[in-house]
Every structure is written in structure tokens, then in C-alpha cells.
Amino acid sequence: MSTQTVFKSDAPATPATAPRRRFRFGGEQAMFAYTWLIIAWLVLPIILMIIFGFNNPHGRYNQTWQGFTLKWYREVFSIGDLTSALVLSLVIAVVSALLAGALGTGIGYALGRYQFRGAGGLNFIMFTTISSPELIMGISLLTLFVSSGVGLGAVTITIAHVMFSISFVSTVVRARVITLDRSIEEAAADLGASPWTTFWKVTFPIILPAVFSGVLLAFALSIDDFVVTNFTAGTATTFPLWIWGATRVGLPPQVNVMGTLIFAAGILIAVITNLRSRAKTKQA
Amino acid sequence: MNRVKRTLAPYLLVLPGGLWLLLFFVVPMVTMLSLSLQQGDIINGYRFTGHWQNYVDAITDYRAQMIRSLVYGLVTTVALVVMSFPIAYWIAFYGGKKKSTYLFLLLLPFFVSFVLRTISWRQILTDDGMLLHPLKEAGLLSPGFHVLGTSYAVIFGLIYNFLPFMVLPIYVALERIDPRVVEAARDLYAAPMTVFRKVIFPLALPGVFAGVLMTFVPASSDYVNSAVLGSSGTTMIGQVIQAQALANSNYPMASALSFFLMAVLLSGILVYAKALGTEDVMNAAAR
Numbered sequence: 001m002s003t004q005t006v007f008k009s010d011a012p013a014t015p016a017t018a019p020r021r022r023f024r025f026g027g028e029q030a031m032f033a034y035t036w037l038i039i040a041w042l043v044l045p046i047i048l049m050i051i052f053g054f055n056n057p058h059g060r061y062n063q064t065w066q067g068f069t070l071k072w073y074r075e076v077f078s079i080g081d082l083t084s085a086l087v088l089s090l091v092i093a094v095v096s097a098l099l100a101g102a103l104g105t106g107i108g109y110a111l112g113r114y115q116f117r118g119a120g121g122l123n124f125i126m127f128t129t130i131s132s133p134e135l136i137m138g139i140s141l142l143t144l145f146v147s148s149g150v151g152l153g154a155v156t157i158t159i160a161h162v163m164f165s166i167s168f169v170s171t172v173v174r175a176r177v178i179t180l181d182r183s184i185e186e187a188a189a190d191l192g193a194s195p196w197t198t199f200w201k202v203t204f205p206i207i208l209p210a211v212f213s214g215v216l217l218a219f220a221l222s223i224d225d226f227v228v229t230n231f232t233a234g235t236a237t238t239f240p241l242w243i244w245g246a247t248r249v250g251l252p253p254q255v256n257v258m259g260t261l262i263f264a265a266g267i268l269i270a271v272i273t274n275l276r277s278r279a280k281t282k283q284a
Numbered sequence: 285m286n287r288v289k290r291t292l293a294p295y296l297l298v299l300p301g302g303l304w305l306l307l308f309f310v311v312p313m314v315t316m317l318s319l320s321l322q323q324g325d326i327i328n329g330y331r332f333t334g335h336w337q338n339y340v341d342a343i344t345d346y347r348a349q350m351i352r353s354l355v356y357g358l359v360t361t362v363a364l365v366v367m368s369f370p371i372a373y374w375i376a377f378y379g380g381k382k383k384s385t386y387l388f389l390l391l392l393p394f395f396v397s398f399v400l401r402t403i404s405w406r407q408i409l410t411d412d413g414m415l416l417h418p419l420k421e422a423g424l425l426s427p428g429f430h431v432l433g434t435s436y437a438v439i440f441g442l443i444y445n446f447l448p449f450m451v452l453p454i455y456v457a458l459e460r461i462d463p464r465v466v467e468a469a470r471d472l473y474a475a476p477m478t479v480f481r482k483v484i485f486p487l488a489l490p491g492v493f494a495g496v497l498m499t500f501v502p503a504s505s506d507y508v509n510s511a512v513l514g515s516s517g518t519t520m521i522g523q524v525i526q527a528q529a530l531a532n533s534n535y536p537m538a539s540a541l542s543f544f545l546m547a548v549l550l551s552g553i554l555v556y557a558k559a560l561g562t563e564d565v566m567n568a569a570a571r
Binding site: 031032034035038039042044045048049063064102103106107109110113114116118119125128129131133135136139140141142143146147159160162163166167224226227230240243244247251259262263266267270274 | 291293294295297298299300301302304305306308309310311312313315316319367370371373374375378384386388389390392393394395396397398399400401403404405407408410413414444447448497498501502504505506507508512522525526529530535538539542545546549
């Protein structure tokens, strides 16, 4: 342990380890208060969404507090259309995250490991997909599907979600592959492992956390997507599309409950993966 | 044998994903470009006329919405830089061990659907809602006062939805600053404000640049915030494109508007990069 610290002191110090006082630039407390104010502002609509899932409105509009109830948690699946929209969203998110995970890992691994012709072009396309307006991607897919006579629906939504998720997955995987210590793979090869065995027994387990976070990211992007889905859905309805359609007539409290459940599940997964990766770094 | 395998490996790995991107990203863009130069309708089919009438119509008919979108995008982006910098600065330099916790808190909104969050704001800001009603009751606001439907409401929504996209890149840039550089400036008797202006801010510029890219483009082409929080007086170009594509099925017009929008956004970004001095940004990033 002590030798490690000696080693580390050779590396350039990061701001984290530097004394805080050196950076004093007036109003530390003001910035602290401001940061929390902004966080509160960011979270406010979410808190209201959660609270109004427990509201007991008399009319169609769930906008003023009229009493506490757990009714909507019991009846969360009582609106058939809404439930099937949520199910469709989940199915599309799972399928597109897995597909984008597989395709994106291939690209990310190749870009991180090999130098090959076309890598520059591929990087450029990935950068463009990440920075293009969703609206433009949505419209262009719509024109492609319409002009080639492909019927819009769950399949076209999935195709679109895989498309915009691939670049995110491969960016995450590439970052991990670049930092990979290749001597471990060479050791495996020296011990007589075939390239195939080396990949699956040595390389893949090391990059697995990156693949996993890429898949999670793709899942999150898919389940939340509205704009691209709006153009590629046809008559199919996902959870965000259902909410969009119901806005004018007022959202039922079930939407709040589903939103709350998705929020809670998302946070739970994020916290668990964070704790697990922390435990792993401690082990190592 | 092994050598052939090795040279083929990257291509085999890239093939499925690359094909997917080619088929569903590059090809649609080409289809859209070609469609934007066509005329006709969905029943009689389109013919490729190769002239620019769609573009001329797009520019003359929707100039107001286009300008409005760019103004909203610009105001949003400038507000975001000003609002995000202190947060990123504070987390990077004073966050201590809790840095990742603060970043996590800033990312909390992403666990709730974008559409749902925006609708939630509409419920808060509505004329007789929980915010305005008490203020009107107390006589602090006139009964006719309203927020929804105004440009302010739309820009407010845009700022709300894109704030994390500005904070994160600025934070990353600030986090990378070597504290010894700042120390050196102080040792050479630079005043705190000078340290900030001459050392910290220039080093944060690549982050600001990335943040502007990640917010200006989506904010200018957004149509959800204006549709939910705005009115017919705040129509943005995204709404026009969406209506042309989905309600009117006027694909040539939607395509022409999309390409026009993209051209305008790209040239805006290029002007901005030039004004900022891309080389300086790159140098700063490299350092």
C-alpha cells in the first residue's frame, strides 16, 4: 500500500488532491447555494410528478392536491392502451439495447484495437449521428421508409433506436478498449490460448463493464425517446407517445405512477452498478 | 492464414454495425436530400425535378419561424453558458469527494421522460396552477398575468431540458486543469479575477465549445417545448417540419426545411468556431 502511494506521487496531481484553498475565487458559499438551487429546480417537476401519483382528483385534471390515495398504484395497469404502450416501450428498449450493444461493441472494439482503412470515416459518421438533431434523423428515416414502402410500426421504431444507440455504445466501449493492458492478452497467448479463447476468456470479461454500461445507456435512450419515435411509429404507440397524445385531455394519475416506477428503477440500477464498480476497484 | 485473419478482423467486427449506420443513417439522409428536390404528392407519386422550388418556398413561407428558432436557440445557449459555468466550476474545484454525487443529482431529470418533465412544467406554470394562483390571490400579480404561451415559457423549458448537457462538458474541461498551472499564476501575483480570465476560462473553452454544440443544435430544432409550453405565437421551425411531415405528409417540403435548418445550424456553428478560433480551442484541449 505504501509503495503504491510513493508511486502515485510521481503522477501529476489532480485537482481532487490539491488543497482547496488555492482555487478560492470569491463566493464559495454563493456558488454552493446556487448549485443546490439549480439541483432543486431540476428535480422540482419530478417531485411533483411523484406526489401527484398519490393524489385523489375528483375530475379529469390531476393538477390540484385533493387528498392522499394509493388507488393509482393498485390500478396502475387499469388503462389498457397505456399499459400496452408501456409494454411496447419496454420491449423496444430491451431489443434495441441488446442489438445496439452487440453492434456497437463490435465497432468500439475494432476502433479501439485496430488501425484500419475506413476508421476515420466511421468515426465521422458516429460523431454525426451523436450530434445530428433528432428531428432530422426522424424525418430522414421517415422519408426512407415511406419511399421504400416499408410499413411503420414497432419494427421501424426499433431500427431507428438501434441506429442512434450504436454510436453511444461504441464510444463507451472504445474508451475502455484503448486503456486495455495488452500484456494480459499476450500472456494468455503465450500460455497457448487461441485468439478466440483469449477474447472470450480474457478480453471480454475486462471490457464487459463498458459493454454493460453501453447497453444500459442504449436502454435509457430508447425508453425515453420521443422525437425519432414520433416519426417512425406510424400507428404504434410507445409510452412517451401515449403521454404526448393524452396531454390535451389531461394526464391520468397512472402516468405519474408509471413515471415514478421508471424513475425509481432507473435510480436503483444506477446506484447498484455504481456500488458494484466501486467494490470492484477496491478489490483491485 | 493467421495474418489474413488479423487484417480482416476489424472489418468483420465493424461490418454489421457499420452496415446498420449506412442503411439507416447515411442512406436516409441521401433519400431526404433527393426528396427535397422532388415535387408531387403521396397519391400521384413524386418526380425528381431537380430544382430548388421547395427551398425557395421553405425560406419564404417559414422565415419567421426559422428566425424565431435561431433566436430561441441562441438565447437558450447563452443563458446556459452563464448558468452552467458556476455549477461546473464549483463541482470541479470544491466538490471534493462528493463530485460524482453532484453530477448524479444533475442527471436525475434523465430518469424521467423528456415529454413528461415538460408537461410537468406546464402544470406548474399554468394560469391557475400552484405557482401563479397563490401569487394572484395575494395580489402580487395581476389576474391576467400568464406565463404559458409566451416566448419566456418556451425558452425556460429549453433551458430546463438542456442544462445538464452544458454543465457536463464544462465540468470535464475544468476537472482536467492542472492545479499547478493555477498555482503558478497565483505565485506570479495574478489577481483572482485575472487567474480566472487568463488561465481558467481559456482552459475551459473546449468544454464550453462542446456544450454549445450539444445544446444549440437540439434547442434550435426542438418542437416539444414550444408545443407544450408555447402558443401559436411561439411556433418554432421544428413544429413546422413535424406538421409538414406527419400531418400534411408533404415530405418534399419537410425534407427541404430540414436541410435548410441543418445548413443554417452548421453555418452558425462554423461562424462560432471561427470566432472562437478553433485552433486555440484545439491547442487548449491538447494541453
